[in-house]
Amino acid sequence: MKMQRIPFYAMVLLLIVAGLVTAWLRHTTTEVPFLPGEQKPVWLVEARIDFMATGGQTTVRLDLPDDAPGFRLIREQAASPGYGFAVLDDNQNRRAEWTRRQVAGPQTLYYNAQYLPTGQNSATTDAEAPKVAEVFWDEPEATAARELLRGALSRSTTPASTARELIKLLSPNSPDQNAQLLLVAEPQRSQLLVKLLNQAGVAARTALGLYLEDARRRQSLTSMVELYTEEGWLLINATTGEQGVPENLLLWSRGENAQLDVIGGQNSRLSFSMIKQTVPAMALSQVQFQDNIFSMLGVYSLPIEEQSMFKLLFLLPLGALVVVFMRVIVGLRTAGTFMPILISLAFLQTSLVPGLISFILIVGFGLLLRNYLSYLNLLLVARIATLIVLVIFLISILSLLGYQMGLNAGITVTFFPMIIIAWTIERMSILWEEEGAHEVLIQGGGSLLVAVIAYLLMSLTVVNHLSFNFPELNLIILALILMMGQYTGYKLSELRRFRSMEQFD
């Protein structure tokens, strides 16, 4: 016996672990939340392009973020009536392109995208180290740059520290005359820094970032500097010297490409507005991970009609668990083993109180009719067939009455499985004749009690959410059922049934 138990408990353990691990994997890879109603913040960023069309063919290209560190693109769309729109993806450089054959006058184009902050902010690396761009200066800037670099390089060891020293020297209140000279020649601080870094043999480029602040309008991109270090590209704010990508910075474009390109227009202007939204984590997960293996194994890929069927189906194991618990551990007597689950499933459709009332009414009337049938001495099959027909009539009458009285619950009664009800009435009636009304009340009450408990559990939103989105959790229920199947201890009801044994102790 001992030998049989070890594999059994190993199997139970395996089921529990498999259920938990699969659920956890599903949670981490597809971000399906464990709790229903979980909300996640999402940035809705809108780029607005204004320009004056000159009347001919117009093509507008806008650089789009390729892979913004710390953010994930959820959804993007363009609002631009009359324009053809496409997102082009060449060399991992995403661009939005609007095209129109003939247009004149002021134009406004919109592109908006939802970004989910991921909090994962690792440096991006290129496959091979980028080439250092060659730098040309006119005199006297060339001398000033050389001087400035000599000073900065003498105080630094790494590309990052070189950049830091340069930013210090270029700061607005710097006394360095070389810096002043260079700033006059190249007022774009980030451009200047890129040039100087390249001259120092450090690969660098400009990047444009968007600082995200809730409900801001008419924002523009901030020019930043990226330099290549051993760990990959490092973002530096050329004004403040801050290193790394700040949490609220969406890196819009990097590299030298012009961020906005308008052909056939003038006075183009790019501005951004943004808003922080909260969206259900559940919906977010479904949009993002449609192609994930777990999503494909989940039920979302099925048509809605089948999904709602599975929604009920995945609740059944919990009902079965309740029945096993109430019968094996508590020792409640029910009419028919799994009748209570069917009743509770029907309650899920009708909601509790109308369901209870109509169930009791139908079974009550059914018992009265069955009482009459027993005088007819019909053969059993005919008797149950008669009951089925009568139950259908009863349900129709109740539904019609309910409808006339304005109760919609009457109609949902049809969710009760007809044949099961007919059998229940038959069994209850035989029980009544053989064991008396008391036993009918005990078993009928037991069935209803189990059904109500199962219903209350199954109607919890958490339970609904978990059973539908993490069907593998049913493996744990299976393990629990298997374990209860091994229980040979006393039932709660036996502690009462055998209470008179007290005297023999």
Next chain:
Amino acid sequence: MFISPFKLRRLGMLGMNCRNRDFIGRYNDRRLYPLVDNKLETKLLAQEYQVATPQLRFVVKEQHEISQIEKSLDKLSGFAIKPAKGSGGKGIWVIIKRDGADFIKSSGAKITLEDIRRHMSNTLAGLYSLGGVSDEVIVEDLIEFDDCFDGFSFEGVPDIRVVVFRGFPVMAMLRLATHASDGKANLHQGAVGVGLDLATGRCLNAVQFGKPVYQHPDTKRSLKEIRVPDWRGLLCLASRCYDMTGLGYIGADLVLDANRGPELLELNARPGLAIQVANGFGLLPRLRHIEKLKEKHYRTAEARVDYVMQEFAAKTLL
């Protein structure tokens, strides 16, 4: 209100879960169930194994046979009509004598041949069978009750339930009908359960509705005087039911016939647990004890009965 599970364990009480899993599930092969669920099969088997049982007169298997029933009944004055697959005593009619063309039931009611025909027809259709499957009608001889139980049973048949485990009788109980139980021998309906000493067949303890009683509630006869005659023969009969069916854990319902001695009434593959309350102690220690025994040492029913009469003798009597 409740008894602690530790007390129940100390008393060795067998619970429902334990009975179903450790005994019925382990020792009763499902394929053998029809042998006990169908009284006709049990009876034919009993005849084959020479286990005493009320004499079978005839069997009705088809509806059309009912029209010729008169001829078969002609030879009998008193008889019992039973559904082969009935349970809990449902559908059993006991005819004690004739009154001209009519019949008198044990309750004194006068019935006609037509009533019997209708009853048989209902039975064949499965009115009394579990799940309503079609059934057969058994007609057998009446039991002439041994007068040793006079005054102990009211309006009904006293029977002896013996729980037989692997052929060893492990516990016995006499069930006495009362006015409260409406002539039925079911303990939960109010019959008196009398625990019997396995060594002597004498009364150990008696309960009604779970409470101890010392005299029959209707006849007021002291239960202490109960002593089942031919006790060893009765236990041997119960024990042989194991050889006959192969079911490891059964309840044998026996009666005492005045002329023929102990007879097997029916077998039950899922005997209830109330017998423990009647005896005042649990089955579990005895079952575990028997589990350890080697079957080949106790090949005959007599050897097994002698073993339990010695091993499980009660220390005190009521």
